[in-house]
Amino acid sequence: MKKNLYLLFLFTFIAFLFSACVKDTDFNQTDDIALTTVLELDFIFFNINSQNFTDLGINNTIVSDTTDLDFLDSEIVSENIIRADFYFRNTNSFPVSFLAQYQFLNDNNEIKYEVIVPVQAGNNIDPVITEFTEIIENNALVNFTMATKVVVNTIATSSLNNINGNLDLQSKATYYLRIEE
Amino acid sequence: MKYLLYCIFFSWGFSLFSQNKEVLYGLDETPQALLLNPGARISNSFHIGIPLISHLHFNGGSSGVSAYDIFQKSSVDINTRIINTISELDDRDFFTTTQQLEILNFGWKNKKEFYFSGGLYQEFDFVFYFPKDLAVLAWEGNANYIGKKFDLGEINTRGDLLMVYHLGATKRWNKKLTIGARAKIYSSLLSFSSTDNSGTFETRISESGNNIYEHLISNINLSLNTSGIASLNDLEGGSATNKILSRAFFSGNIGVGVDLGATYEINEKWTASASFIDLGAIFHTKDVESYAINGEYTLDGIELLFPPIGSGNSAPPYYDDLIDEIEESFSLDSIYNSYSxxxxxxxxxxxxYNFGRPVGGDEGCDCLNTGENQKYNQSVGVQFFNMFRPKGPQFAATLFYYRKISDYLTFKTTYTADSYSYNNIGLGLVANIKILNFYIVANNLQWYSNFAKAKSVSLQMGLNIIIDENK
Structure with a gap:
């Protein structure tokens, strides 16, 4: 009799172990998992003086440069980006104001997005800082992520011949990503 | 990413945690107790495990989080729970899985009272330390962490699939002392480890003044050792499996090790024991491929130079130059050197501490045959376990109560505090029905009504044939 009771105890324990369950959980929530990553990255920078302009002509008022940005139309960016903020900080010691034009182009050199930043005139003693933030989201972002390069046109509002000064740009981008299935 | 998480969290519902077998240790009614202490006092004269089912062991878990913590039904968004969990964990938290399948186990006592035991078992062992900084960087990005150094050296993982051949001997040296040793040969089927890493990533306000930030990747020194894996890359699933299995019989990377153990009967009431398991190493000489990446770089964006070029000419390839410069700053080497x-x-x-009804010996048995060395049918005690992992020891302390209820049934219950929890309740039952010996052991029983809340669970079971000449 006792032996049977012991065996019953043993079998009850085994049954208990195999009746273990997982409850109050919902593993379908994996569908809702999303990484909401916010990346701060330096963008472009430069420091130019009047010679950059006059090398192209005594009264030249525009200088341009271009750089590829191949990552913009990459799969990870184009499929997951939900917003991009571009912050530009120009420090100008020229007594001349500028327009800084950022044209984001695709491989066919078509403009997919454009940012125009006005830069206030300054002076050598007290350079003027102009800050500008461009927020790109929604439909504009779709176009933006088709770009693969940026053309930077820096346009002086008057000739810089015989004018001392510097125009300094610092910039950063904040990429808001939402990475999900 | 989601499926990786799903697999991690879901799999530990079925697998179990750490290699601590706190219930089976000292449960000398099972031959497998000899694998935890070759100096265990064993009373039978012969045993053989039923091949492939004499010892099944699954064990896994996490030191800091349960599946319920993440996947509970709640009005709180799962991503919020994940972020909260990441903030609670640190780089000493880990995920681990161990699995063992005993293929053969046998033992016999010779005329000189040596108990020899040997066999063969397969083992899989995996540990992955939580790289908290990388998780924060992936989940939140660097925007809110300007000035923080993300530690890439937190990457720390190791996995081994191996066969273990072993032969041991146990001898009751005198009335008080039983000692034992077990020699082991390891045949590694697969192995990988990445345990010696360093380096940081930091975004800080620019000190050079070139741009707004400086992104510094500093002192990167990352490595991954693999053996038995490189040759599988070009094989199909079935061929790869066959190749892995073919290594089981000493054609893999070989290692040697030893287990040592002793049991000391301080007096009639008090007994002490201790053991060291897997004191050894594997020498990886075949199919070895290791990778190392070293370097450092500071990124501050793309500097435009506005060169005086006319229309129709191309601007300098700033972006490509930048990518080249970054790639040149880091060296990625494949290394084929042996390692141990x-x-x-x-x-x-x-x-x-032994107590209860006196049994055995010369004092008049009450017919509870607990073996020639067992003087009482009950005991309570304390056990300690320590396992040396890449980032330091995993420690566990256990209180236990043992009782031999009858010739047929013995149980041991445990209360363990370890890296996973402070309230792990375990229970082991051993049934002896004629020559059949069956045991089943599990822990974290308090969570069996809902596995999802357990940070770890462990299960061992098996079936042996035992012949005890004392019966």
Whole structure:
């Protein structure tokens, strides 16, 4: 009799172990998992003086440069980006104001997005800082992520011949990503 | 990413945690107790495990989080729970899985009272330390962490699939002392480890003044050792499996090790025991491929120079130059040098107080045949376990109560505090029905009504044939 009771105890324990369950959980929530990553990255920078302009002509008022940005139309960016903020900080010691034009182009050199930043005139003693933030989201972002390069046109509002000064740009981008299935 | 998470969290519902077998240790009614302490006092004269089912062991878990913590039904968004969990964990938290399948186990006592035991078992052992900084960087990005150095050296993982051949001897040296040793040969089927890493990533306000930030990748020194894996890359699933299995019989990377153990009967009431398991190393000489990446770089964006070029000419390739410069700053090497790897050493120690009805010996048996060395049918005690992992020891302390209810049934219950929890309740039952010996052991029983809340669970079971000449 006792032996049977012991065996019953043993079998009850085994049954208990195999009746273990997982409850109050919902593993379908994996569908809702999303990484909401916010990346701060330096963008472009430069420091130019009047010679950059006059090398192209005594009264030249525009200088341009271009750089590829191949990552913009990459799969990870184009499929997951939900917003991009571009912050530009120009420090100008020229007594001349500028327009800084950022044209984001695709491989066919078509403009997919454009940012125009006005830069206030300054002076050598007290350079003027102009800050500008461009927020790109929604439909504009779709176009933006088709770009693969940026053309930077820096346009002086008057000739810089015989004018001392510097125009300094610092910039950063904040990429808001939402990475999900 | 989601499926990786799903697999991690879901799999530990079925697998179990750490290599601590706190219930089976000292449960000398099972031959498998000899694998935890070759100096265990064993009373039978012969045993053989039923091949492939004499010892099944699954064990896994996480030191800091349960599946319920993440996947509970709640109005709180799962991503919020994940972020909260990431903030609670640190780089010493880990995920681990161990699995063992005993293929053969046998033992016999010779005329000189040596008990020899040997066999063969397969083992899989995996540990992955939580790289908290990388998780924060992936989940939140660097925007809110300007000035923080993300530690890339937190990457720390190791996995081994191996066969273990072993032969041991146990001898009751005198009335008080039983000692034992077990020699082991390891045949590694697959192995990988990445345990010696360093380096940081930091975004800080620019000190050079070139741009707004500086992104510094500093002192990167990352490595991954693999053996038995490179040759599988070009094989199909079935061929790869066959190749892995073919290594089981000493054609893999070979290692040697030893288990040592002893049991000391301080007096009639008190007994102490201790053991070291897997004191050894595997020497990886075949199919070895290791990778190392070193370097450092500071990124501050793309500097435009506005060169005086006319229309129709191309601007300098700033972006390509930048990518080239970054790639040149880091060296990625494939290394084919042999390396050796210590086995994760486990240590047990136990002190127990025996009481209850006196049985055995010359004092008049009450017919509870608990073996020639067992004087009482009950005991309580304390056990300690320590396992040496890449980032330091995993420690566990256990209180236990043992009782031999009858010739047929013995149980041991445990209360353990370890890296996973402070309230792990375990229970082991051993049934002896004629020559059949069946045991089943599990822990974290308090969570069996809902596995999802357990940070770890462990299960061992098996079936042996035992012949005890004392019966």
């Amino acid at each position: 790897q210590m086995r994760p050493l486990k240590a047990y120690a136990s002190l127990k």
